[in-house]
Amino acid sequence: MRRILLKLSGEALAGDRKTGFDEETVRKVALQVKQLIDDGIQVGIVIGGGNFWRGRSSENIDRTKADQIGMLATVMNCIYVSEIFRSVGMMTNILTPFECGSFTKLFSKDRANKYFAKNMVVFFAGGTGHPYFSTDTGVVLRAIEVDADVILLAKSIDGVYDDDPAKNPDAKKFGEIHINDVISRNLQVVDMTASILARDNKMPMWVFSLNEENSIVNTVMGKFNGTKVIV
Numbered sequence: 575m576r577r578i579l580l581k582l583s584g585e586a587l588a589g590d591r592k593t594g595f596d597e598e599t600v601r602k603v604a605l606q607v608k609q610l611i612d613d614g615i616q617v618g619i620v621i622g623g624g625n626f627w628r629g630r631s632s633e634n635i636d637r638t639k640a641d642q643i644g645m646l647a648t649v650m651n652c653i654y655v656s657e658i659f660r661s662v663g664m665m666t667n668i669l670t671p672f673e674c675g676s677f678t679k680l681f682s683k684d685r686a687n688k689y690f691a692k693n694m695v696v697f698f699a700g701g702t703g704h705p706y707f708s709t710d711t712g713v714v715l716r717a718i719e720v721d722a723d724v725i726l727l728a729k730s731i732d733g734v735y736d737d738d739p740a741k742n743p744d745a746k747k748f749g750e751i752h753i754n755d756v757i758s759r760n761l762q763v764v765d766m767t768a769s770i771l772a773r774d775n776k777m778p779m780w781v782f783s784l785n786e787e788n789s790i791v792n793t794v795m796g797k798f799n800g801t802k803v804i805v
Contacts, residue, residue, distance in 0.1 A: 575794060577616040579717040580726045584625035584651055586784045593625055595654060604659045606790040607695060611664060615794060616690040618720060620698050620713040621655060623647030641705035648709060649674060652699035665694040671703030686720050710764035711771065718775045725779045726793060732783035733801035734763055750802045763803055779803040
């Protein structure tokens with residue numbers, strides 16, 4: 575495996591606090607990513623904004639404006655997490671699809687590849703830069719653009735189930751499932767737009783729990799306990 579794109583939810587990085595950041599959780603993620611970088615694997619990261627902003631739940635804010643605030647929330651998340659990564663000895667850079675002054679650099683495939691070649695962790699913030707598209711769509715789009723081998727979806731749940739395991743104790747976990755089945759059964763691994771984009775561009779996704787010890791490294795090294803969404 576040469577290059578991966580890791581998706582982290584903002585909620586997962588908030589830990590038990592459910593909002594903001596749990597620094598110890600972020601540091602554990604950083605140390606795992608450093609191990610991958612030291613092993614020669616190139617790592618890109620997309621972070622959701624849910625620990626700061628859930629604008630779509632409000633009926634009083636225009637959807638476009640709510641999504642713009644959400645994009646900025648992901649930029650804040652990436653700046654914070656990037657600094658924790660730097661504190662444990664990694665080089666990082668943040669790319670966005672819109673100008674953020676000196677805070678970030680403007681995304682291009684060539685720029686991302688230049689940073690990867692320098693062993694930097696590349697953060698892709700700001701989603702697609704457009705409203706009505708989630709960070710799910712953003713991570714699939716960036717993975718396709720930078721020719722990632724796989725998308726790693728680090729979640730609070732340990733894989734893909736045929737029903738909500740929190741509500742149904744008999745829910746079945748899939749070890750492997752085809753993207754066409756994810757779409758036809760509306761299993762919400764990622765949203766529908768992202769699922770179709772992944773299917774049409776043959777981008778596999780592996781779903782696993784961020785809460786399991788050393789789960790990111792174990793997933794990359796073959797000790798996988800989640801669900802592989804194949805294409």
